[in-house]
Amino acid sequence: MEEIAANPAILRAEFYQLLRSRRIEVPLRVEPAKPVTDPMYQGSPSPPPPSFQEAMKSCPKADIDNLKDLLVEENIYLHTEASAQGCLPILILSMRRTSYLPKRPAVVILHSTNKCKEWVRPLLEAYASRGYVAVAIDSRYHGERANSPTTYSEALVSSWKNGDTMPFIFDTVWDLIKLADYLTHHRDDIDHARIGITGESLGGMHAWYAAFADTRYAVVAPIIGVQGFRWAIDNDKWQARVDSIKSVFEEARVDLGKSVIDKEVVEKVWDRIAPGLASKFDAPYTIPAIAPRPLAILNGADDPRCPLAGLDIPVSRAEMTYKAYHHSNYFKLIAEPGIGHQITPAMVKEASDWFDRFL
Structure with a gap:
């Protein structure tokens, strides 16, 4: 394991092979899409109350009176593989170009569990107002890729049962690699060397692993998404993470003949639905592999899903x-005191400043 850790290119190649092993590849294809008027939210409460967006709404925004009139919205589908989940919905906001402008930086912004790309619109508008091309996607089994309020949890259980998909983190990372293909090969308005990525919770994990897998993501700022999966198992700190997607662990508990979910159940689930997540692709190996690209990890000091000691x-x-x-100044961890698993205005501001500094 230490040898692998010293060779990020080898580790990255192994991860890419794992991703390729679970899908049939197709040529990248772009289709126009329509704006979503009734976004799909899963879990409870649904839809989430507007108060849940307050931190995102605090993101620094340019003072433009008629901002909404100047924003250009694009909705597209990107075909990333030959499967029902191979159609990737994308929402892009940018400022209308009234005259020649140089190529612009882009920021990919990723939603949390049970949300969708429309949920992060306050962040998209804020970044777009400041000259970024702001990009959001629906992660696997979310948003337009879901057909019921239980689609994601059902996909996790199916992965445990059948072992043919990786709906927790890894399949969406494949989509983010294909998104980077689109941004660098199909967008003349974007500076291909200046693409950043961030996200909240599950979206933060997606940002972390996408940046590990694809060096085209040049600046990285995952929010409440980085944890040590092996450390959590070894130190009996896995409960909060398990509770966030409990249905798959309950199914595994029954299948394994256990009366309660224990660390053996947790380890077997991770190995099945995201192979390597708690071993060679865990944080001790994949976080250093992002270097030397700028990386800011923004967590809550009291977050039970991302225990600080595990980092x-x-x-x-x-x-x-x-x-x-x-x-050395390209890396930092900020653990906000007194904060659990919650995105805060301070985290949003730190991520925003990080991109302004490095993109």
Whole structure:
């Protein structure tokens, strides 16, 4: 494992092979789509109350009186593989170009569990107002890729039963690699060397793993999404993460003949639905592999889903790696005191400042 950790290119290639092994590839194809008027939200409460968006609405925004009139909205579908989930819905906001402008940086913004691309619209508008091309997608089994309020949980259970998909994190990372293909090969308005990625919770995990898998994501700022999966198992701190997608663990408990969910159940589920998540693709190996690209990890100090102690080794290794690249200032972890699993205005501002600084 240490040898793999010292060779991020090898680890990245192994991860890419894992992603390729679960799908039939197709040529990248772009189709126009229509705006979504009634977004799909899963879980409870549904839809989420507007108060849940307050942190996103605090994102720095240019002071433009007629901003909404100047925003250009694009809705497209990107075909990423030959499967029912191979149609990737994308929402893009940018400022109307009234005259020649240089190519612009882009920021990909990823939603949390049970939400959708429309949920992050406050962030899309804020970044677009400041000159970014702001991009959001529906992750696997979410938004337009869901047909019921239980689509995502059913997909997780199906993955446990059949082992043919990876709906927790990894399949969406494949989509994000294909999104990078689109942004770099089909968009003349984007500076291909200036693409950032961020997300909240599940979206933060997607941002982390997409940046590990694809170096075209040049600046990275996952919010409440980075944890040590192996550390959580070994230190009995897995409960909060398990509770966030409990149905698949309950199904596994029954199948394994257990009376309660325990660490063995947790490990077997991770190995089945996201192979390597709690071993060679865990944070101690994939976080340092993002170096030397700028990486800001924004967590809550009291987040039970992302226990801070579980990041000691990943952060230590990342600090050493960035130092070796002579870019120590390109990496930071901010753990906001007194905050659990919650996105805050301070996190939103830190991510915004990070992109303004490095993109």
